[in-house]
Amino acid sequence: MIVADRRAAYYISGLGYGTPDVAQLEPGVHMAATTGPDDLSIPRIGRHLPRFCDAARPLPPDWASWTRLLSDRTLPAGSELNIPPRSGFGTCSSSVIGIAADPAAPASWHFAAGAPDRVGYAPVMLDVPSVP
Known part of the structure; x- marks a missing residue:
């Protein structure tokens, strides 16, 4: 965790x-x-950590550079992040969450209520006070 x-x-x-x-x-x-x-010996991490490090750093609320990677289903079984349903298991939701270093800046949360390649990501409105 x-x-x-x-x-x-x-x-x-x-x-x-x-x-x-x-x-x-x-x-x-x-x-x-x-x-x-x-x-990096875990296939999923070995394949994707370099992809996320090489991708443009997202500037929330624009998460497109990372949500494209999270939605990708073109990878070999066992190494994908967006897992297609098989044997009762698969990606059923996904989130991207950003917390700015500046306490005055709002947090950003985008949520896919299903496989992200099928439903996409939508912003979640956060009504929380800023905490230093």
Whole structure:
């Protein structure tokens, strides 16, 4: 699990018992899966982390450079982010969330209420006060 605010981001992992492990993430682009953040031996991370790092950095509320990658279904099975339905499993929703470093700037959340290549992303209106 990743927990983040405008000041820091943390990767939290555990086996369901005992104290979870907590690691602070450096600023930048990260992906997490079953083994931890940025593990390029995981096919999905090995394929996509470089693609996100090479893509134009989104400037919310314009997420197009990343939502195109999240919607892509042209990749080999096991390495896609937008997983087609098979054996009762597949992508059923997707979100992109941005929190600006400036406390006065609004957060940005776009949500796909289904497979993003089929339904697209729509903004979610956030009515929350800014917190420093």
